[in-house]
Amino acid sequence: MRSRREDYSESTRSALVRSAVRLFTERGYAGTSLDEIAKRARVTKGALYHHFSGKQAVFEAAFDEVEAEVKGRLEKILTGSQPPWERALAGLREFIGSCLDPAYQRIALQEAPVVMGWARWREAEDRYSFGLIKQALQDLIDAGEVLAVPVEVTSRLLFGALCSAATEIAHATDQRKVGEEIEDVVVRLLNQVRSAAPGT
Template identity: 60%
Template sequence: MRSRRLEYSESTRDALVDSAVELFTKRGYAGTSLDEVAKRARVTKGALYHHFSGKQALFEAAFDTVETKAMRRLGEIVSGPGHPWETAMAGLRAYVRVCLDPAFQRIVVHEGPVVMGWARWREAEEHFSYGMIRESVAALVSSGEIEDVPVEVMSRLLYGALSAGASLIAGAADPRKASEEVAWSITRVVSGLRRPVAAGADAPAEPGDRSASRRRRR
């Protein structure tokens, strides 16, 4: 049976991670002190160092938490059945929404590679959001929806574009409009990868139908 003591311990660990997510998101990795994290969780640094080997490990725990939460939102969309193209487009829109979460933005996209080191970050991402994008691209290629591009590289590029789009949205004066433009543009980019003469059945949504996007340019 679940020991009481173990419940306490787990609860403090969770509190520490939650506190870390909050502070890392608000003030960044360097701007957050461990005393502060511990204080917000109503414990001391001793407890923190009991559960985590150091600041990096705490960050990685926060990273995992944020990623897992994001995965739950994306997983059911991408892994569900349906036409690969439709699925991928739905995934794109969902990913843009996920990126609007400030915690995801800062911890996963921005500080992740710097704090964990790019190699370690990349490795972690394999099991999370990048992995899903890669899955989608692979599905599009193997189903013949888009051209026979190198999946690994193209997924990375797409991931980079999506991340940049997410940053753009997060920093935009009008996030809603920016969000629409980013979704439209990404869709347009992926559409450009479709085979010249689609062998697919019914023609799925092209970016052209998003009506509310006539842009100004001198």
Template identity: 40%
Template sequence: MVTTSIPRVATYGIRPRIISVCSASTASACPILPPGWRRITEQLTCSLHVSQRFSFGTAAVRAARPPSASYTSTTVPSQSLGRRGGSVAPRRRRTQAERSAATRAALIAAARELFAARGFADTGREEIVKHAGVTRGALHHHFGSKTELFRAVFEDVERELTERVAGTLTADSPMEGLRRGCEMFLEAATDPAVQRIVLTDAPSVLGWRTWREIDARYGLGLAIGALDAVMDAGQIERRPVEPLAHMLLAALTEAAMLVASSPDPQRTRGEVDAIVDRLLSSF
């Protein structure tokens, strides 16, 4: 039995095969092959000799081979082949900006959960980075301090709260939309994250002035737009809208703090709802 291998060819993602055949001179004497297979073996052996001589046998052909192709019997790993034999595209690596944004988001999400459950004072930096799955250096790089991280968390909660309230201002009646928006704001005061982060810790951690500035940045524009729509609809008398919006926002914030600190939030919420409704009617 003579073993003949396929001549070296460019392996364009095709797994090479080694074929063992009987040579033409020994095929007829091979006892393990039936007569029909002996004839096939003789033809295959002849084809292999021709291929070796003419396919890659001249210098001109070798020179014409593309330099990037490999002509060795390299086996392609099976993991690189798809179900139909095609190669699988490599996963795109994230950019530095994408990795940085993902790390920042992980820190904010972890800190928000811990601040809401334990408060700012009882949450350590080591616990935050462990919960986020990042290093302590990442916290320092993105925020500098735990206080700045808390500020980012506070703004994240304020942004989410503003979006929830804005979704209720699409009622057919502008005044009805304003009422629903106020109700949604007070309902959010029963959320533990809003209670602990926005209404309890933020004034002391960030300072009263910074807390009010951030609160006004997110809520004031919404209040101005809602009151403007009510005035345009003729449902309340036209008056300077910005001072009125400041007064409404301050009243709602104080009402929310009252609900959050109450031993019976549901009962306090019902009382506050009635007062806010009368306040809006007086406009």
């Protein structure tokens, strides 16, 4: 059984991460201080340092929090009961919707490449997103919805395209319009591959 102390420690860390997500979303990394994060979480700065080594560590925990939420929603869709093609389209719409979410957009797309460095950010994005893309593609191939393409290479290409699409949305003046355009283009491309599949 977990001790009361362990429960308290976990709740303190969760409160700090939630506080960090809100503040980094509202003010960005440079505009947020550790004092403000601790104050909003209603804990001491010492308690913050008990859980995190510094501001970047807090940011990376906030990044993990928003990425895990998006991944959870996508996993639920992509492992659902709908046919693979419908799951893939619903997953695409959910991903684009996530790119419009202020927390995901500010923390994962705008701030993280700078704070974490581009290489570490891409590695983290790979950890959260690539497996989902690869499995969705494999499901489409297994169902005969698309041509049997090399899964690893094609998944990498799709992953790169979606990362670029997410960045494009995050930095666009009219983000919703760009999101709709990206969805339309990706669906058109997928339909081209689908129409070439045997039996479709």
